[in-house]
Amino acid sequence: MREFDYRRAQDVPGALALLDDAPDARYLAGGTNLVDLMKSGVERPARLVDVRELPLDRVETTPDGGLRVGATVTNSDLAAHPDVRARYPVLTQAVLAGASGQLRNMATVGGNLLQRTRCAYFADTTKPCNKRAPGSGCPALSGEHRNHAILGASDNCVAVHPSDMAVALTALDAVVHYETAEGQGASPLGEFYLPVGDTPHRETALPAGALITGVSLPPVPVAVHSRYRKVRDRASYAFATGSVAAALDVRDGIVHDARLAFGAVASRPWRARAAEQVLIGAPATPDTYQAAADAELAAARPLPHNAHKVPLMRALTVAVLSELAEEATR
Structure with missing residues (x-):
């Protein structure tokens, strides 16, 4: 591991100044992903700016009836918060599916959003990787790609985004808030992650040096009836082969509102807009759910x-929507 400078920030302006003052600096919160990447040599920061003690560790109700989640709220605290559990159960379920209890106790909301892909070629510095070394190539295209992207990929990168939490937040239309030396900014999560295109090393729309300060959840009535389902190779502590975050409002046998996002199928959490268009206003039946999944997976x-991910995601979508619709009739 490269020798690095370590500084602890006491406030947001101080954190921004410490990052701006050093080349190749990185913010450090829980460190559950960054430290691993430093050990493998993928990340080689000259300075770590510890932001764990910043006053960004609260979950608060917003004036519009939504929630504001601070960037240093731990995954464990987020999943256990009573407002999250009652109003956004899909988010609680996604966080609990994401890692071991020990990791959730350390990992933070801001860090979760910024975690890097688990593609083996990205993690191995002896191999080429356009995400790690732009222009070097993507060996996954002809190599090991069983768990790689089926949607939105390119000839430059087929890696998938690993976050479970971000899939749920995408379905909920969450907004990422950040701060730079020039002031505050915000990015809807649907625009926060960039398409892979020919620049897979550019993963988010965050300005250089920006510090994520929190995530806001708008009031989403349909989210009360929501669910996260994850398929993985073993029962616990594994990244997804495919996942679905869904919310469904069914009244008198008709879908009145629906939110749907897929995980582990693209370089970013995948909002299933085509599927939502099929669902809303249609009968709440397995045939409708099948048609919605097919529209997205086209x-x-x-x-x-x-290729197994296509029927897997189709079956997973139908199963989750069917369960939510059945609950609505009880």
Whole structure:
């Protein structure tokens, strides 16, 4: 590991100044992803700016009836918060599916959003990788890609985003708030993650040196009836092969509102807009759910070894929506 300078920030302006003052500096909160990348040599910061003690560790109700979640709220505290559990159960379920209890106790909301892909070629500095070394190539295209992207990929990168929490937040239309030396800013989560295109090393729309300060959740009545389902190779502590975050409002047998996002199928959490359009106003039946899944997956471009993700995501979508619709009739 490269030798680095360590500083602890006491407030947001101080954190911004400490990062601006050093080349190749990084913010450190829980460190559950960053420290691993430093050990492997993928990340080699000259300075770590510890932001864990900043006053960003609260979950608060917003004037519009939504929630504001501070960037240093731990994943454990987020999942256990009574307002999150009652009003956004899909978010609680996604966080609890994301890692071991020990990691959730350390990991933070801001860090979770910024975690890097678990593609083995990205993590191995002896291999080429356009995400880690732009222009070097993507060996996953012809190599090991069983758990890689089927939607929104390119010839430059087929890695997937690893976050469970971000999939739920995408379905909920969350907004990421940040601060720079020039002032405050915000980005809807649907625009926060950039399309992979020919610049896979550019993952988010955050300005250089920006510090995430929190995430806001708008009031989403349909979210009360929501669910997160994750398929993985083992029962716990594994990244997804595919996942679905869904919310459904069914009245008199008709879908009045629906939110849907897919995980582990693209370089970013994938909002299933085409599927939502099929669902809203249609009968709440398995045939409708099948049609919705097919509408979204029509754009899938699987590789030779991950074509199983297409029927997997179709079946997972139908199952989750069917369960939510059944609950609505009880």
